[in-house]
Amino acid sequence: MSALALGLGATGLSAQIPDFSVQTIDVNQAVQNGATTLVGEKTAIVRATVRLTNDPGTPVFVDGLMRVFVDGEEVDDSPVYTDNGPYQVLVSINEGELDQTMNFTFIPPTSNNVTLSVEVNPAGPNQVPEQTAANNITIKGPLTFIALGRPDMAYAPVDYRLGGGSSPNPPDTALIEPGVGDNFIQGVYPVPDWDYRRIDAPTKLWTSSLNGGGSALNNSLTADLNLMVPKPQYIYGWIPGSLPYNGQSIINGVASMGNTQPIRHQRTFAHEVGHCTGLFHHNGSTGLWGVDVEHHLAITQVLPKIKPPTAKDIMVAGLLSHQAWVYLPNYTGWMSHPKFQPGINAASAGSDEGETLFVAGIWNAVTGQVQMTDMLTLPSGRLSDTAGDGSEIIVRAFAQGQIVRELAVATVSSSDCSDASDSDESSPLVGFNVNLPVRSAAGVPIDQVVIVQGNGRALSSLMLERSANAPRVAFVSPAAAQLDGDVLRVAWEGSDADGDELTYYLRYSRDGVQFSPIHTSTQDTSFTVNMKQLPALVDGQGFFELFATDGLNTTVVRSELLINAPSFAGGGGNPPWAHILTPDAGATLLEGATVILHGMAWDLEDKGLHGARVAWSSDLDGALGTGRRTSRNDLSAGDHVVTLTVTDSDGMVSTDTAAVTIVARDLPDAGTKICQLDLGFGGPGNSTLSMCGGDLSSGTSADLLLTGAAPNASAWLVLSLSAAPMPFKGGTLVPIPVLAAQPHTTSVAGDVLLAGIPGGNGPMSFVLQFAIQDGAQPHGLDFSNAIQADFLP
């Protein structure tokens, strides 16, 4: 019996010998209060606190092992080794010190039945003497990891040329590319990943001043998003260098913008996106220890992984990146946000709603003046929802005097997010934009749009009416449909019989299906395009498209279908983009610790790349796996160059690399998994018994696991040294004569897990079977199969 410890096999006690047990297990994906919902596929850190009793007075170091079970079966990546073991066990710990807990990093599955088994001081070279191993394993679960989507976030590098001119002024690519610009949103939003990628065009030209605010730019970015096919969920404009404020957004809008000062730009991005999800400013701190699990914010500001409870939420105005993390109401609130639901990305491509009238402006909440910034008919916009009561701006659309649509626009004061670095002062300029129907239900075109004061501050009404004549516009360049070089000047002439000022929106289609805005919200009549920077032309299917608008009249013209001249060799596709998000170059990990491999792969022609098109390798260890996010815990000790290789559908290849050092250490014995002999005889009922792990020789251990039983039910583990099956209470009892019947209770998932049963003291065999109380069975008992456990010396 002593071999089959089952929690009974204590060795002799000694006052000098310490004892270790796992006290708490905290699963953290950004913040955690003990009950915070967990998200599948989002990298998690499990922090276990170890209780030290009989403190010997000298430093003690122990290692650990975590096993991950889904529906009672250990997953392929299990066991997980510690990030930091052997680590020094302290009698009292400071949660703010990452290495005062025993830590495990893993990518959790999406499941409502995940069990974590954390073992302290497991067998192996680093095992230290302790009083008893019987209390070394603690179970956490069953845990639920919910599914969330992967929102598509396009970013526009804004070529900010105040007053025009010919000198390009884009932001520093290195500050905004995937793996840098998106580090805060990857860290604090609960979604497991973002499709954070550049717009199709290399930059967005902007020549008017942004000093007083970014509302006009946000309105133009919103028009851009509506001119795209397929459409992302959100668009963000990055401004070169600093501004008098951090950034600006429209609450519940799709567009926002911010500056690229490294001390603040990543947090500003996360903040402005927060406004787009409907959040307002507040002044709360997180109040919890947070963890930047993939350590995204090591770049650019070398910020620590641990975030103190004094960190402010990202929605506190005017912060620098080091001051911010995320507080729970926002973190968990996003889990039910419609734009973060599973499948949202796939759905967005087909969500165009036909023609809409896009109306965008800026309201000065102090003077009451309203000024329009953008107004055009979009071929495939997304109709706006009304914001409801309390809105300060009302937009009404009429057709021949009949009201067709009234929209309340969400623009309470804090929607104008003028995040001065040292104050929470709001600019009086409030941007707004809506997508209205273009005609009434009876088919009568909208001929009047009126903007009036809603519930709040003064607003001088503005009436916009359809003029008699639509703009006339025609392309004048390119003159020929044949392209024989990369650089192309696109030019047009426009006129309006009513004398209205015309505004133009130029977009490009590579194939008549995908559309990319390239110069918009402009009075310019030409734009120079480098075709090599846009999705590659499909011969005879692509074209430029120009929208000329006087307000309520929009005229659309297309260029001829473009073809590459036979002599022009430059017409092929573009190579994909490959970015390693994790690990960072220069990262150092201990041997066996989970190496998260998280990358971004995008292609101008194919869009998002996944699966086998995204491959990971090491110059020391060869192929490591595929997909945007995967992990390994078996990289050999030494200096690795980890390479992400992305291949598009044309076979074009791009790579990114990160040099990573794996530091040698001795690992606990994980053992090859061996399952003990299944003797059968299960039923009635659906329960299954297994015992898998080590070979039950001395120093190994195995887990006895019952699954598929009734939840929260009494269960008896019946033991014998022999098998003599005989009918019993509607089933077959196998362990006879019965040596013992240990009482247990099944979990809510109907499981019993006795983890880490030590081997040794054999040879000796036990026959084991569970009988579980189950009202659904004829005699009220469910019988599991029986197994024979063979203990070795």
Ligand SMILES: [Zn+2]
């Ligand atoms: Zn704000």
